Amino acid sequence: MLSKIISTFIASVLLAGSVTAIADATVEVPESSTLPPPAPSDQIPEPPSPNVRAYLLMDYASGRVLFGKAYEDQIDPASLTKMMTSYVIGQEIKLGRLHLNDMVTISEKAWSKNYSDSSKMFIEVGREVPVELLNKGIIIASGNDACIAMAEHIAGSESSFASLMNEWAKIIGLKNSHFVNSHGLYDENHYSTAYDMALLGRALIKDLPEEYAIYSEKEFSFNGIKQYNRNKLLWDTTINADGIKTGHLSQVGYNLVASAVHPSNGMRLISVIIGDVSEKERAAHSKELLRYGMRFYEPYTAFKQGQALATKEVRLGDRDSISIGTLNDVSLVVPINSVSRLKAEYSLDQKNLTAPIKKGAKIGVLNLSLDGKVIYKTNLVSLDEVNEGGFFSRTWDHIVIFFKDLF
Incomplete structure (x- = not known):
């Protein structure tokens, strides 16, 4: 019986997959940034360069x-x-x-x-x-x-x-x-x-x-x-x-x-x-x-405020998953005719998301890249609130997390 239980939760761990970890997990991303300016596309001329200080x-x-x-x-x-x-x-x-x-x-x-x-x-x-x-x-x-x-x-x-x-x-x-x-x-x-x-x-x-x-x-x-x-x-x-x-x-x-x-x-x-x-x-x-x-x-809104970008598994909580998104619209301007070359990627602060999680809490970072260069960063937040789960569900989740870390 015990071997059957162990086989069950090992299988669940393998099916769950993994969460990308972020390199700088504790860094707060400012709303405005001095990231390198985007390079002009092949379709637009070099920008002006006035002779001033x-x-x-x-x-x-x-x-x-x-x-x-x-x-x-x-x-x-x-x-x-x-x-x-x-x-x-x-x-x-x-x-x-x-x-x-x-x-x-x-x-x-x-x-x-x-x-x-x-x-x-x-x-x-x-x-x-x-x-x-x-x-x-x-x-x-x-x-x-x-x-x-x-x-x-x-x-x-x-x-x-x-x-x-x-x-x-x-x-x-x-x-x-x-x-x-x-x-x-x-x-x-x-x-x-x-x-x-x-x-x-x-x-x-x-x-x-x-x-x-x-x-x-x-x-x-x-x-x-x-x-x-x-x-x-x-x-x-x-x-x-x-x-x-x-x-x-x-x-x-x-x-x-x-x-x-x-x-x-x-x-x-x-x-x-x-x-x-x-x-x-x-x-x-x-x-x-x-x-x-x-x-x-030209202006471009990649994601709207509150738009769910993904759903992620949560352990130790009264619910199994949360939606993740941004607190504000992800709006920026980009070189004309370059929207198709934009790529959105995100990473999470923790490998395993665990309750409690407040709605609006920072859980990661969203990056937008143009031609391989990051041109926009903003915080990724939870769009849901998760409270701690009951004793038995938390015990089970601790076991799952343990074996997940092993694999």
């Missing part, structure tokens, strides 16, 4: 860099810093700690006369100005004075506000940025990268749509003075740009983080130009990157 083109959906140069090198972001200031303001509003109609008293430090040789919205000391106008003054007019006023209002001092900026930067995933002020005037300890600035622009669009909507506004009037948004792409009817932010310092040159949406398929791209020679050239080079991306890339 750093540049890149990013797929908004996946956060993946499509192509670029020196985008992880340390740079001075100049007024691109104000995207971070704006992000903090937007989060404070979203969290209910700040309101658009809150009145801000302008301090001596924030007075516009202190910034006579730089951009400002012309606020006067002692005046009360609503948050809504100061926020627009930061985004549209690039006002250094408005930055100081909002930093003091939110955190008490600019240094405390800079600490908030750095905390939010960590949450967003900016790994090579450090902020010491809210406006971007030169400081040797104030730095970022083109890649981090693209991630910041992506976070603004994704996390704070109401805040981001301001970036498309072309003009701003305050104190009887009309100022125009310095992002020249907003006036260009040949490209559907709706942001993001310009910057300039004599030590750096002209910077621009821009974003545009394809008019027919909805694909959004983000470009970054760092260290160009003029306002005109940074706009021209940004447009060149964006138009290339719109022409030679």
Whole structure:
């Protein structure tokens, strides 16, 4: 009788097959990645290569860099810093700690006369100005004075506000940025990268749509003075740009983080130009990157959120199997006419899946490859919940796992 029982569960083990183990089982895969850019296919030309300090083109959906140069090198972001200031303001509003109609008293430090040789919205000391106008003054007019006023209002001092900026930067995933002020005037300890600035622009669009909507506004009037948004792409009817932010310092040159949406398929791209020679050239080079991306890339959704990619056996639980998938849509952009060459593979963190397993728990990694090169990674999760099984079923499963490991 005993030999018959042993023969039965050995047979069940052999029929069950095996589960692929992952090499780096404990590594969390970030939503956005600096995996190597995909190579152009034979059907598309080489991408533009502007003569600037750093540049890149990013797929908004996946956060993946499509192509670029020196985008992880340390740079001075100049007024691109104000995207971070704006992000903090937007989060404070979203969290209910700040309101658009809150009145801000302008301090001596924030007075516009202190910034006579730089951009400002012309606020006067002692005046009360609503948050809504100061926020627009930061985004549209690039006002250094408005930055100081909002930093003091939110955190008490600019240094405390800079600490908030750095905390939010960590949450967003900016790994090579450090902020010491809210406006971007030169400081040797104030730095970022083109890649981090693209991630910041992506976070603004994704996390704070109401805040981001301001970036498309072309003009701003305050104190009887009309100022125009310095992002020249907003006036260009040949490209559907709706942001993001310009910057300039004599030590750096002209910077621009821009974003545009394809008019027919909805694909959004983000470009970054760092260290160009003029306002005109940074706009021209940004447009060149964006138009290339719109022409030679296309959006593709490989899998939908919650779609079952496979069913896997589970031991020690109150059910025998779970469905596995992803928490979000697996959406990215790929070179045109390359979808047929994509390959999806996955691996699990553990050889044997055992209960308990919570719904949404990470259990592996999904890779998408193009022509043999991994271009997208994301976490694989359980789409079901499995509780511990009863005593006898768990005992039996322990025996099965033991013999499974032997074979």
